[in-house]
Amino acid sequence: MKGVILRINPTVRLVDLSHEVSPQNIREGAYIIGSAYRYFPADAVHLVVVDPGVGSGRRGVALHTEHGFFVAPDNGVLSLVLAQEPVQQAVELAMPKYWLNPVSATFHGRDIFAPVAAYISLGVPLASFGPVAKDIKTFTPPAPCVQSDGSIIGEIVYIDRFGNLVTNLSLPADTVQSKLKIQVGERYIQSVQHTFASVDAGELVAYVGSNQTLEIAVRDGNACETLDVSIGDKVTLFRDCEA
Amino acid sequence: MKGVILRINPTVRLVDLSHEVSPQNIREGAYIIGSAYRYFPADAVHLVVVDPGVGSGRRGVALHTEHGFFVAPDNGVLSLVLAQEPVQQAVELAMPKYWLNPVSATFHGRDIFAPVAAYISLGVPLASFGPVAKDIKTFTPPAPCVQSDGSIIGEIVYIDRFGNLVTNLSLPADTVQSKLKIQVGERYIQSVQHTFASVDAGELVAYVGSNQTLEIAVRDGNACETLDVSIGDKVTLFRDCEA
Amino acid sequence: MKGVILRINPTVRLVDLSHEVSPQNIREGAYIIGSAYRYFPADAVHLVVVDPGVGSGRRGVALHTEHGFFVAPDNGVLSLVLAQEPVQQAVELAMPKYWLNPVSATFHGRDIFAPVAAYISLGVPLASFGPVAKDIKTFTPPAPCVQSDGSIIGEIVYIDRFGNLVTNLSLPADTVQSKLKIQVGERYIQSVQHTFASVDAGELVAYVGSNQTLEIAVRDGNACETLDVSIGDKVTLFRDCEA
Numbered sequence: 001m002k003g004v005i006l007r008i009n010p011t012v013r014l015v016d017l018s019h020e021v022s023p024q025n026i027r028e029g030a031y032i033i034g035s036a037y038r039y040f041p042a043d044a045v046h047l048v049v050v051d052p053g054v055g056s057g058r059r060g061v062a063l064h065t066e067h068g069f070f071v072a073p074d075n076g077v078l079s080l081v082l083a084q085e086p087v088q089q090a091v092e093l094a095m096p097k098y099w100l101n102p103v104s105a106t107f108h109g110r111d112i113f114a115p116v117a118a119y120i121s122l123g124v125p126l127a128s129f130g131p132v133a134k135d136i137k138t139f140t141p142p143a144p145c146v147q148s149d150g151s152i153i154g155e156i157v158y159i160d161r162f163g164n165l166v167t168n169l170s171l172p173a174d175t176v177q178s179k180l181k182i183q184v185g186e187r188y189i190q191s192v193q194h195t196f197a198s199v200d201a202g203e204l205v206a207y208v209g210s211n212q213t214l215e216i217a218v219r220d221g222n223a224c225e226t227l228d229v230s231i232g233d234k235v236t237l238f239r240d241c242e243a
Numbered sequence: 244m245k246g247v248i249l250r251i252n253p254t255v256r257l258v259d260l261s262h263e264v265s266p267q268n269i270r271e272g273a274y275i276i277g278s279a280y281r282y283f284p285a286d287a288v289h290l291v292v293v294d295p296g297v298g299s300g301r302r303g304v305a306l307h308t309e310h311g312f313f314v315a316p317d318n319g320v321l322s323l324v325l326a327q328e329p330v331q332q333a334v335e336l337a338m339p340k341y342w343l344n345p346v347s348a349t350f351h352g353r354d355i356f357a358p359v360a361a362y363i364s365l366g367v368p369l370a371s372f373g374p375v376a377k378d379i380k381t382f383t384p385p386a387p388c389v390q391s392d393g394s395i396i397g398e399i400v401y402i403d404r405f406g407n408l409v410t411n412l413s414l415p416a417d418t419v420q421s422k423l424k425i426q427v428g429e430r431y432i433q434s435v436q437h438t439f440a441s442v443d444a445g446e447l448v449a450y451v452g453s454n455q456t457l458e459i460a461v462r463d464g465n466a467c468e469t470l471d472v473s474i475g476d477k478v479t480l481f482r483d484c485e486a
Numbered sequence: 487m488k489g490v491i492l493r494i495n496p497t498v499r500l501v502d503l504s505h506e507v508s509p510q511n512i513r514e515g516a517y518i519i520g521s522a523y524r525y526f527p528a529d530a531v532h533l534v535v536v537d538p539g540v541g542s543g544r545r546g547v548a549l550h551t552e553h554g555f556f557v558a559p560d561n562g563v564l565s566l567v568l569a570q571e572p573v574q575q576a577v578e579l580a581m582p583k584y585w586l587n588p589v590s591a592t593f594h595g596r597d598i599f600a601p602v603a604a605y606i607s608l609g610v611p612l613a614s615f616g617p618v619a620k621d622i623k624t625f626t627p628p629a630p631c632v633q634s635d636g637s638i639i640g641e642i643v644y645i646d647r648f649g650n651l652v653t654n655l656s657l658p659a660d661t662v663q664s665k666l667k668i669q670v671g672e673r674y675i676q677s678v679q680h681t682f683a684s685v686d687a688g689e690l691v692a693y694v695g696s697n698q699t700l701e702i703a704v705r706d707g708n709a710c711e712t713l714d715v716s717i718g719d720k721v722t723l724f725r726d727c728e729a
Contacts, residue, residue: 002258003282015488023405024463039489041496052463055438102416105438107453162509173588195541195591210593220510220538245501246525253527266648267706295706298681345659348681350696
């Protein structure tokens with residue numbers, strides 16, 4: 001893919017964001033690009049290929065937002081970008097003149113997405129790549145659920161390489177409270193701390209992470225292994241409890 | 244290695260192709276560079292260091308082909324490039340003035356190959372680095388073997404990070420046939436599909452991969468783990484069978 | 487982090503040195519940057535984030551040496567750089583105008599270290615980032631210990647991705663001796679060879695590595711797995727023994 005891009009635009013700046021998405025894991029890819037894109041320059045072209053349906057009927061798309069361009073299979077991998085960014089323009093990739101031909105059945109990253117991204121970086125207008133794309137596929141990011149007792153049930157949406165658990169429970173960035181209780185599996189955490197360094201090594205800790213949601217870690221350890229949890233597992237937040 | 248290159252040519256564009264070759268696995272490295280080089284610009288300098296014999300008598304070489312320059316230990320790692328590309332010029336690395344001195348016994352990537360690649364990127368002619376190199380070492384890529392019954396026995400030549408099995412059985416890119424049968428281990432696959440997305444999740448599937456050879460995958464799964472196979476294992480193709 | 491840097495300095499050259507440091511392993515990070523920095527151009531800005539204490543009171547620092555700039559948490563990760571390089575200037579990171587605000591509690595790499603490194607690459611003087619930093623935290627790199635019988639006890643300070651064991655036992659680069667004996671665990675190695683290629687496949691071998699210290703490998707194998715050792719384990723060198 002890098003070679004294809006460089007042959008089209010020899011002066012482009014290539015930046016590796018992640019090559020660590022678990023195979024076929026669209027949601028994990030969606031989380032990574034959704035967390036990172038806004039930190040890049042507004043003229044960045046984000047090439048996002050997690051593509052288990054390659055070669056099937058799924059479309060390829062290119063989008064333009066205030067925070068950059070996105071080129072990806074239309075399989076939901078841009079869901080978390082679209083949940084945050086209004087789309088200024090969206091097209092379906094339908095013009096083989098911008099592809100590497102013949103197109104293989106299993107590597108559209110190399111044959112379609114990479115060359116299209118390269119042409120966008122050269123300034124080719126989005127409309128050149130195909131017709132307007134409507135109904136970009138998105139999955140609904142899991143939403144926390146407020147219970148009748150005031151507790152909120154959320155879930156683990158991402159696990160980073162340190163084993164830290166990222167949840168979908170939004171909290172203000174400066175939340176430090178001793179009156180919040182968190183449940184994950186059968187374990188309870190009795191407070192929200194400033195950071196994992198607020199507790200002793202080996203201890204479980206909850207804190208507001210760098211994307212303004214509740215995270216759970218083991219200081220100097222691996223919470224994913226300690227708690228034996230997975231993406232999708234429930235995390236419950238008991239607010240303002242007095243016990 | 245990157246620092247050494249940048250000190251010699253501060254304006255060079257560094258591109259990481261792979262840092263994932265299994266330790267000492269020359270054939271795996273040969274496959275990766277052999278599959279990728281032709282997609283890069285023709286003035287690219289490919290620095291290919293899989294080097295279990297570092298510090299022994301094995302030579303270092305630099306080659307020029309129509310599709311770029313290659314700098315590597317002369318241990319067969321360029322076999323699949325040489326099987327595809329006529330060599331325009333080949334030299335043995337013999338001029339210490341282009342090396343980092345003193346040269347360590349175990350890191351010629353840093354001390355010899357990286358600086359030579361950097362000087363090539365600056366336009367230093369290949370002849371400057373040493374005498375003409377003859378008899379570049381290559382291993383013969385495994386060739387499929389046609390049996391008396393018309394079946395063809397090939398083998399697995401690469402396994403990608405998804406666990407997909409790449410074989411050495413060449414097929415036209417658009418092959419989709421229900422009359423081909425494939426055997427791998429004790430399992431049979433009854434057709435060649437367009438892509439893995441042509442079957443249901445969890446199913447075994449054969450298809451023509453992005454390098455025009457037969458590949459075997461498990462849709463949304465890992466064929467290497469499911470079939471418990473390794474590089475070198477046999478894959479048999481029964482052509483035009485009627486059963 | 488890369489996006490943050492590029493928004494501040496769109497023309498900077500980003501170079502990935504390593505993303506493979508074990509979580510929270512300051513000493514491993516210290517070894518990697520300590521081994522590599524001097525090969526980079528002298529105007530390089532080295533951004534070194536291994537940061538288990540993020541969000542606690544630990545400072546961030548920026549240093550200038552003859553071999554480049556370093557931006558890092560003040561937690562010892564620059565110990566091996568400081569053991570080799572006189573510091574020309576050192577400042578504490580104290581000026582939020584050079585940070586991404588609001589600063590998260592857990593990702594100072596993105597919010598503090600990356601933007602500061604980017605501003606340094608633009609030529610902003612170190613003094614702009616905060617007051618002079620004294621007493622930069624360092625751990626004392628483990629020193630070999632000479633015994634009364636003349637043997638020297640060192641230890642494993644790093645294990646590379648090939649499973650090769652790097653020790654802190656310095657030896658001249660061209661040491662090849664049959665009268666040195668090395669003990670690691672309960673195994674003995676009877677000589678120091680030029681390189682791992684000097685022995686047969688599968689054999690244990692000691693040699694002087696690319697950082698001029700004794701290393702132990704299994705040719706075409708993995709010494710770490712074969713010997714079941716870890717960083718910190720003892721390695722004893724019996725010099726000039728006659729037995």
